Amino acid sequence: MSEALLGGIEAGGTKFVCGVGRSPTEILRTRTIPTRGPDETLAEVLAFFADVSAQLGPISALGVASFGPVDLDPRSPAFGAIKTTPKAGWTGFNLKNTLAEGLGCPVAIDTDVTGSGLAEWAYGAGQGLDRLAYLTVGTGIGGALIADGRPLHRYSHPEMGHVSARRRADDIGFAGVCPFHGDCLEGLASGPAVVARYGKKLSEMPSDSPIWMILADYLAQLCLSIMLIAPPARIIIGGGVMSNPQLYPLIRQEILRQNNGYLDLLSDPAVVEAFVVPPGLKDEAGLIGALMMARDGR
Ligand code: ZN
Numbered sequence: 001m002s003e004a005l006l007g008g009i010e011a012g013g014t015k016f017v018c019g020v021g022r023s024p025t026e027i028l029r030t031r032t033i034p035t036r037g038p039d040e041t042l043a044e045v046l047a048f049f050a051d052v053s054a055q056l057g058p059i060s061a062l063g064v065a066s067f068g069p070v071d072l073d074p075r076s077p078a079f080g081a082i083k084t085t086p087k088a089g090w091t092g093f094n095l096k097n098t099l100a101e102g103l104g105c106p107v108a109i110d111t112d113v114t115g116s117g118l119a120e121w122a123y124g125a126g127q128g129l130d131r132l133a134y135l136t137v138g139t140g141i142g143g144a145l146i147a148d149g150r151p152l153h154r155y156s157h158p159e160m161g162h163v164s165a166r167r168r169a170d171d172i173g174f175a176g177v178c179p180f181h182g183d184c185l186e187g188l189a190s191g192p193a194v195v196a197r198y199g200k201k202l203s204e205m206p207s208d209s210p211i212w213m214i215l216a217d218y219l220a221q222l223c224l225s226i227m228l229i230a231p232p233a234r235i236i237i238g239g240g241v242m243s244n245p246q247l248y249p250l251i252r253q254e255i256l257r258q259n260n261g262y263l264d265l266l267s268d269p270a271v272v273e274a275f276v277v278p279p280g281l282k283d284e285a286g287l288i289g290a291l292m293m294a295r296d297g298r
Helices: 038-056 095-103 112-123 185-187 191-198 211-229 247-259 269-275 285-298
Strands: 005-011 015-021 027-034 061-064 107-111 131-137 140-146 234-238
Touching: 005 038, 005 285, 015 038, 027 038, 038 061, 038 095, 038 112, 038 185, 061 095, 061 112, 061 285, 095 107, 107 112, 107 185, 107 285, 112 131, 112 140, 112 234, 112 285, 131 211, 140 185, 140 211, 185 191, 185 269, 191 234, 211 234, 211 247, 234 269, 247 269, 269 285
Parallel strands: 005 061, 061 107, 131 234
Antiparallel strands: 005 015, 015 027, 131 140
């Protein structure tokens, strides 16, 4: 008799990474599908799971770590649907219901950031920690809080990338790129915000450019805000912008400077060094997190 099979999807704006495993880390099959409109994308996603089921047996539960915003309120008629998004065709599309009908199994859904945060807590840089914050800094800025292995939200997910930032004097002329707020954190410190300022990606910027300190300043402000509101034991920061590793020491330095001795924990350079860290898992964190959601039924 074969063991139950778990399905997982990391549903991103550019690709859907689908996988099937016996456990979150024992992954047997994966397929990466480019994200287009919902009908086209989902047809290919369902075909993958049908193929795998024909070979290995039925999928007992599916977890989805989705791009946002997504309706996570179980009381809402649109529970599991994508909320207002610039991605063509996706606004109002109910990802959870479509997959549940297509696969005939329970579907758990949460944000992609939460998926990565759960995976980091179980298998990555946050193992054994009761409170963890996971941030991703890339085309946007998103964050999740994980408490005792569960996301710390219920009716809505955090949108901590859209908090306000205190502007730097050397960055005052830049309006920011957030379509809603202009110069919120995401509007100032995401990958597109770098391109909007300089016409280049961060990885193409010279090491003496002011952009490094600008990003470190704003991202340290976000870390400090998280620490002041719901203090985690560690903040893991991943995403495309953070693939430039020189940002980590600059962010830590800025946290020390901005904290200015206020929180004891963030006054010790050795503590801050261990407090703000890169992810322990590579690209597979979102899929592993989705498989954890399938296993745990949430
Ligand atoms: Zn914003």
